Amino acid sequence: MTADISQTPDADLLQLHKDGDPDAFGELFRRHKDRMWAVALRTTRDPELAADAVQDGFLNAFRRAESFRGDAAVTTWLHRIVVNACLDRLRRIKPTVELGDTDVVETRDHHASVEVRLDIQEALAKLPEGQRMALVLVDMHGMSVAEAASVLDVADGTIKSRCARGRAAMAELLGLP
Incomplete structure (x- = not known):
C-alpha cells in the first residue's frame, strides 16, 4: 500500500484492491460515491432506488474487479455498473393497482x-x-x-x-x- 492512498490514481487503486489491499476499494468508493449517487438518482428518479442501486453497483464492482480490463477509465466502468444496477432495480418494479x-x-x-x-x-x-x-x-x-x-x-x-x-x-x- 502506498503511504498516501488519497493520491493514488483510480486504476492503480483498483489493481491494489485486486492484489488484496484492504483500503484501496474504500478510497475508490469515497472518491466516486457522490457522482455515482447522482447518476443513479437521474436514472431511477427515486432516492431509495438510487441508494440501493449505488450499493448494488459498488458491491458488484468490488466482487468483479477482475472484469476491469483498463479499456476505459475506472469512473466509466463504475458508471456502467451503477446504471446496470439501476436498470435491474427498475425492471423489478411491478406496477401496483390499488382499488x-x-x-x-x-x-x-x-x-x-x-x-x-x-x-x-x-x-x-x-x-x-x-x-x-x-x-x-x-x-x-x-x-x-x-x-x-x-x-x-x-x-x-x-x-x-x-x-x-x-x-x-x-x-x-x-x-x-
Missing part, C-alpha cells in the same frame, strides 16, 4: 393506464439492450443525449440512432402509426 372507493369510470381509466404501462414495459423488454437503455435514460428519465452517452460510454450519435431505432420499434410493437 379503493372510486367510481367505475376512475377505476376503468386507471386500469387502462396500467395496461398501457404494462404494454410499454413488455415492448421495451423486446428491444435490444442498447436501444432499451438509451430509451430508458433519454425518454423515461429525461437525461440529455450527452448525459446518456456519457453514462453508457458511447458517442452522442450512437444514443440518437439507438433512440430513433428504439422508438420506431416501440411504435411497431405497440401497433402505433
